[in-house]
Amino acid sequence: MAPAWEHGDALTSRNRRARRITLADMWSDELVRARLHVVTGKGGTGKTTVAAALAVALATGGRKTLLVEVEGRQGIAHVFDVPPLPYEERRIAVAPGGGEVRALAVDAEEALLEYFALFYNLGFAGRTLRRMGAIEFATTLAPGLRDVLLTGKVKEATMRARDGIHSYDAVVLDAPPTGRVVKFLDVTRAMADLAKVGPIHSQSKGVVRLLHSADTAVHVVTLLEDLPVAETLETVAELDRADLRPGAVLINRARPSRLPERWATTGTDPAGSTNGQVDADRVRAGLLAAGLDLDSAVVNGLVTETVEHAMRVHAERQARARLADAGMPLIELPDLTDIGGDGVDLGGIYELSDVLREQGVR
């Protein structure tokens, strides 16, 4: 196997093969059995992108998955580059090997109207009530109601079956960010806001059962940076306390280390040694020894770039160690920097889904 620092572009197949050797089977049998995959993460870590890639990965090989969003931001439509999603399940992508991904943007107000229509024969008045702001008011009055409605819809889709066969092999929920996710999933607490009888109450008991069962896993997306890692660890602890099941930590936008390990850690600068600083003189000597005809400004620039790179690699290594200490399976997704300027495009989703499969996601 090539030394880690030789890995070129994160996208090369050589790199992926190497990753498969070192990281495969992070996806435990428990995770394979889960049917509802909740994906959370600190804002800006790319949780929607990762949720989309996970939905594609789980649909690979002729299976059917549903990707659900609940925050009304149309993130899925953006990732798949399609018009805004309505409140209905639509096919949004095909997966390798004849799989299919459907998508649904759940809207709490629509879900409440659905209940009114179903149980109170109020369907005809929905539009008027909505225009008056009555529906928004009701969901605002009891924030728990909103969460119960949203998770209720997710549960319905997860459990839906015909002739004993589930409609979806797996449901992937692009959940609220780490700061809010445990509250969102803690339907027991939300039920305290609501009347102790009635159809919503009885449904939410089923939601509680599903969310706390082995059918559900909560994955946390992070970057190898201080704040997202700290939030990830806090969230995992919070999930444990709430008796919800943490799944995997998905490290997004992991960038390769270019430096040979022994160079990156032999800092001679006393101030820099704790930051994983490289030995600037050594870098300079290395460049000169290679017989490169570079002027001194370029050499200085390259040295500074190398020092910064080494510090980042060091910080990332520490972040990875902190995550590993939490005892969660770690899955790494590469930074797709060379995919244009507009974040990850559809091709990128498939690329990430391949990487997930190579690390055992199935």
Add this chain to the structure above:
Amino acid sequence: MSPETSAPPSFDIDELLTNRTTRVVVCCGAGGVGKTTTAAALALRAAEQGRSVVVLTIDPARRLAQSMGLRELTNHPRRVTPTKEIDLAGGAMHAMMLDMRRTFDEMVQAHASPQRAAQIMANPFYQAISSSFSGTQEYMAMEKLGQLVSVDQWDLIVVDTPPSRSALDFLDAPQRLSSFLDGRMIRLLSAPARAGSWGVRRLVGASFGLFSRAISTILGGQMLADASAFVQAFDTMFGGFRERATATYELLRAPGTAFVVVATPEADAVREAVYFVDRLATESMPLAGLVLNRTHPVLANLPAARAETVAETLQRSGNAPLAAAVLRLHADRVALAGRERRLLARFRRAHPAVAVVTVPALAVDVHDLPALRQIGCLLANRNTPPGIDSLSQIQD
């Protein structure tokens, strides 16, 4: 090579901070772009230029808060005392962390009789709204800003904005909370026959009665009763409440206020920045410029293709692994800088007149005053001061 050299017009931070007519600087942008750090760095730099400044932070990272001597939520500004090399030149810096619950309590106490205030604060519905309603934090940030302005103790106030999903929430949430609290719907629900005007009743007809009953079935009678009691108690002070929110909103339009939009070179953050700049223009709110945080300018003038080729040759020869690695990481950096430049170009196409400053990423996290000061220098496009790491931590 780096984005800032091709950047007309550039954002002169020092001009903004030293200009005595600048009284309020609002830092806004999507979550996770470094708003709080930028706000703190701007405040410190302004203090260094001799101004008496207070920074209102919202939910700062713990270590950043500690760097300013803040250990817990403090609803009242505390003085930041720098040591040795940081020379405040007659200026002063205060910092505070918004405590939204206490701000709400204080507002209720200021507007209602003690008895009425106690009644409101004991209501479970008030407790829910003051700690968890999605617009409360934004509303209370505005309220606190209004208070800081009216105290007139500082000549510059720098405000961080809540970590909303969207930068626009800061402008919209107070209005949402305000219309929620005005109680029309609560009154309709709790006593539809009495409170609903004839027009409203005709509009929704019998369906409203059905709706009202359905809502009570779902939420339970107690919830509606609490909400209704809350709104009745709140009613008397509501006028003052809304007036105040409106006045603060107007303050954001006043001369002397400047918005600084913060983004990182990521597609989502830049898109948010574009929306926000549009919105400020619509609202006639004054935009000072865009801070593009955490860029990665290329530091060595060497084309990526050449670096790659040489790295390849070196690697094949096997003699100079370190040099090969250095050249490859340089090629990565050129690619990254190129992507960042394209994102900035996209922003510029949408808003060619907006002044922009780019702030290169620091290799370490910012959690002490010297690092904040370094960010301030980068914001102002000045060289980093020497000996920044010789400064000690500060305390209140």
